[in-house]
Amino acid sequence: MLNDFNGQVDKWYLGGEFHFETYFPNECQAVELLPNVNSIFINSRSLGTKRIGSYSDNGGITFKKPKLLHTLVQPI
Numbered sequence: 001m002l003n004d005f006n007g008q009v010d011k012w013y014l015g016g017e018f019h020f021e022t023y024f025p026n027e028c029q030a031v032e033l034l035p036n037v038n039s040i041f042i043n044s045r046s047l048g049t050k051r052i053g054s055y056s057d058n059g060g061i062t063f064k065k066p067k068l069l070h071t072l073v074q075p076i
Contacts, residue, residue: 023052023066030060042066049073 025044033039038059044052044066051074054066 023047023068025052025066043069043072045074049076 023044023046025046027045029043031041031043033041038057040056040060042054042056042063044054046052046068051069051072052066053069053072054063056063
C-alpha cells in the first residue's frame with residue numbers, strides 16, 4: 001500500500017506487484033528514496049540469512065526483479 005498524496009492519509013492505493021520467486025518475503029518495509037522522482041525501495045525479510053530488495057522508479061506502479069541483499073544480513 002502506498003500514499004503519494006502529500007500526506008493525506010485517506011488517499012492510499014495498492015502499488016504494483018513484485019514477485020519474489022522462492023524467497024517467501026515477510027516484514028516488508030518501503031522507503032521513498034528520492035521524493036521528486038518517485039523512487040521506492042522495498043526491503044523484506046527472507047527465510048534465510050539475507051534480506052530481499054526490490055526497486056521502483058515510477059512511484060510503486062511496477063517493481064524491478066527482487067534481489068538478495070548479500071551485504072545486509074539478518075538473524076534467523
